[in-house]
Amino acid sequence: MTETIKTDAVIIGAGPCGLFAVFELGLLDIKAHVVDILDKVGGQCAELYPEKPIYDIPGLPEVTGQQLTENLMAQIKPFEPTFHLSEMIESLEKLPDGSFRLGTNAGTVFETKVVIIAAGGGSFQPKKPPISNVDEYEGQSVFYAVRKMEAFRGRDILVAGGGDSALDWLLNLQPLANSMTIVHRRDDFRAAPDSVNKMRALVAEGKVNLVIGQIGELKGPGGKLEAAAVKLPDGTVSEIKCDALLPFFGLTMKLGPLAEWGINLEQxxxxxxxxxxETSEPGIYAIGDINTYPGKLKLILSGFHEAALMAQSAIRRINPDKKVVFQYTTSSTNLQKKLGVA
Amino acid sequence: MPSITFISSSGEARTVDATNGSTVMETALQNGIPEIEAECGGACSCATCHVYVDAEWTEKVGGPSPMEEDMLDFAFEVKPESRLSCQIKVSDTLDGLKVHTPARQG
Known part of the structure; x- marks a missing residue:
């Protein structure tokens, strides 16, 4: 049993709005823990469009998702947030004193006075291939991530996909596997050229079987995979013997567990x-793309504004006796001290 | 004003007006076409606006760029007439365009 982390604020989501919430809370002396299912900060900016320019951040005529993330990380550094990456909040319960207990899928437990949901479009989860019976095989024969490589020793592995995840795991697992096959829809791989060259060398040596096609159907009883039917470009179907399938088709956003926390939802x-x-549950706030209100625009700048107003309410809940005086960072020595510039 | 017909995976057709310069994906969202998700909002980053261009139109619409072709790796049931609708710009030459939407985007 891990120790419970007691804190004032837990922010769910490390996208731009979650990161900026650290700043606004920090100015009011509220320390925050930030949880994100991705293994990096930045949310959609980092995962979906790190290199694409954004043109509507006030004061930044052109900034990429990655630069914006880096800038925000620099901006919130003085407030020393604690990040819990590759973790997803699974449970939320209200405690008798009005605070909340949150639990992650990695076993981390928080007790916090306020919760800020800055989860954007939901949590990023692996895309499942559209195979009707794929659910039956998940966890036993179909895996969207590799936790322990040893679990794949001696197995007949089928990797699906053509990006870095697919090729990295192919190269890592091939030495352990009894057999290794990769299926991809075209003979062109967008993964790093070095990985592609290594894969092609293994194919030439006969250590990896490369099949151009798309997975159609899984075969085998009771979740035990025995073979996968692959549709080839000429329309015929080839059956590939395998007992482990690793599909890598990128990530998609799903609302995930927060639908079960008793907060009102609208579409x-x-x-x-x-x-x-604030949501229908006092003490739980929602900012950024995940919230809705009359006139809502899903813009990063809207989320920044929402973070500032949220913090004003959060401080009154966290510390009801404290007198909150509104101050500017340009003139307040107090704020400048917190930012480490005075 | 060009029109676009979206044909769902169950065969239901809906014809809507589109604006020159906008994308087929934007047209779909504005008209509440189901089966187009467009999670990334048109950045060619998610492959959830996947469509099949009708056989009569594949030549006029053309094929995907290399970046779009890479992104199509994240789509399912990809066919030679597959495109990401956020990368198809509406113009008068595409008046009457027909696209088919897949049963699942992701």
């Missing part, structure tokens, strides 16, 4: 008021 969005950006 997969969380309705909030526009004074505090």
């Amino acid at each position: 997969n969005l969380i309705p909030v008021d526009t004074e505090k950006f």
Whole structure:
């Protein structure tokens, strides 16, 4: 049993709005823990469009998703947030004193006075191939991530996909596997050229079987995979013997466990008021793309504004006796001390 | 004003007006076409606006760019007439365009 982390604020989501919430809370002396299912900060900016320019951040005529993330990380550094990456909040329960207990899929437990949901379009989860009976095989024969390489020793592995994840795991697992096959829809791989060359060398040596096609059907009883039917470009079907399938088709956003926390939802969005950006549950706030209110625009700048107003409400909940005086970073020595510039 | 017909995976056709310069994906979202998700909002980063261009139109619409072709690796049931609808710009030459939407985007 891990120790419970007691804190004032837990932010769910390390995208731009979650990161900026650290800043706004930090100015009010609230320390935050930030949880994100991705293994890196930045959310969609880092995962979906790190190299694409964004043109509508006030004061930044052109900035890439990656640069914006780096800038935000520099901006919040003085407030020393604690990040819990590759973790997803699975459970949320209200405690008798009005605080909340949160648990992650990695076993981390928080007790916090406020919760800020900045989860964007939901949590990034692996795309499942559209095979009707894939669920039956998951966990036993179909894996979207590799946790322990040893578990794949001696198996007949089929990797599907043509990107870096597919090729990295092919190269890592091939020495352990009894047989290794990769299936991809075209004879062109977008993965790093070095990985592609290594894979092609293994194919030439006969150590990896390369099949151009798309997975159609899984075969084998009771979740025990025995073979996969692959549709070839000429329309015929080839059956590939395998007992482990690793599909790598990127990530998709799913609302995930937060749908079960008892917060009101409207078409997969969380309705909030526009004074505090609070959900139907006092003490739980929602900012950024995940919330909705009349006139809502899914813009990063809207999320920044929402973070600032949320923090004003959060401080009153966390520390009801504290008198909150509104201050500017340009003139307040107090704020400048917190930012480490005075 | 060019029109575009979206044909669902179950064969239901809907014809809508489109604006020159906008994308087929934007047209779909504005008209509430199901089976187009467009998670990334048109950045050619997610492959959830996948469509099949009708056989009569593949030549006029043309094929995907190398970046789009890479992104199609994340789509399912990819066919030679597969495109990402955020990468197809509407113009008068595409008036009457027909695209088929897949049963699943992701």
